Amino acid sequence: MADKSTDAKPMFLQGAEILARKRGISIEAFLADYERSIHNSKVPGNDCLDSEEIVMLAAGTGKMSVQSGLHLHECDSCNAAIEAMKNSRTK
Numbered sequence: 518m519a520d521k522s523t524d525a526k527p528m529f530l531q532g533a534e535i536l537a538r539k540r541g542i543s544i545e546a547f548l549a550d551y552e553r554s555i556h557n558s559k560v561p562g563n564d565c566l567d568s569e570e571i572v573m574l575a576a577g578t579g580k581m582s583v584q585s586g587l588h589l590h591e592c593d594s595c596n597a598a599i600e601a602m603k604n605s606r607t608k
């Protein structure tokens with residue numbers, strides 16, 4: 518079983534770095550905050566996208582499920598994460 522997250526992580530961290538800089542906080546603080554917000558929204562119908570899904574959507578390679586689409590309408594964290602990830606891709 519390959520560890521799929523090792524590929525996505527650098528991209529995720531790049532986006533997180535940009536977001537952290539915008540907020541004027543450290544990357545550690547941002548990631549802690551991000552994880553907390555994901556854990557806090559573990560309620561039915563309000564699942565935050567996981568980092569792999571965010572990376573896929575930012576890259577335009579993922580299929581967005583209806584649930585993800587609905588979630589993106591109401592979740593700033595996920596939108597911000599995707600935007601930061603897109604901005605980190607210079608092409």
Ligand SMILES: [Zn+2]
Nearest residue numbers: 565566592595
């Ligand atoms: Zn979310």
